[in-house]
Amino acid sequence: MMIARWCIDAKFGHKPEVVEALSRWFDEIGSQIGWTKENSRILVGSVGALESSIISEVTIENLTQLNDAWQKLAEIDAHKEWSKTLEPHVVSGTAKWEIYRIIE
Numbered sequence: 001m002m003i004a005r006w007c008i009d010a011k012f013g014h015k016p017e018v019v020e021a022l023s024r025w026f027d028e029i030g031s032q033i034g035w036t037k038e039n040s041r042i043l044v045g046s047v048g049a050l051e052s053s054i055i056s057e058v059t060i061e062n063l064t065q066l067n068d069a070w071q072k073l074a075e076i077d078a079h080k081e082w083s084k085t086l087e088p089h090v091v092s093g094t095a096k097w098e099i100y101r102i103i104e
Contacts, residue, residue: 001102002060009052009094017089018054019044021082026056029079033069052091063099 010018022042026035035058045053060066073079 001104002062002066003100003102004058004060004066005098005100006056007094007096007098008054009050009091010054011089011091012052014089015044015052015054018086021086021089022054022056025079025082029073029076029082030058032076033072035069059102066099 008018019042026037026040026042030036030040039060040056040058043053043055043057045051060069
């Protein structure tokens with residue numbers, strides 16, 4: 001098992017809009033690729049982390065499953081539109097993926 005994290009930073013004063021947009025994304029778009037409330041969550045910076053940090057985290061079996069999800073996302077027009085509406089609220093260049101292995 002693995003954890004895939006998509007990390008972004010919200011512009012100052014835009015954090016509520018980014019969190020709302022990401023929640024809506026999971027409901028409307030993420031659910032189409034199998035990313036549901038059961039295997040994902042949204043984290044925000046608090047103590048010892050940047051307050052502007054927003055992380056979407058999903059549990060996956062392996063990198064193949066993640067790659068398959070990314071390929072499906074590329075075919076969803078609503079995802080492309082969502083990205084365009086999110087862009088004014090995030091700090092350019094801060095988006096990144098982090099992948100962690102779960103040790104059981």
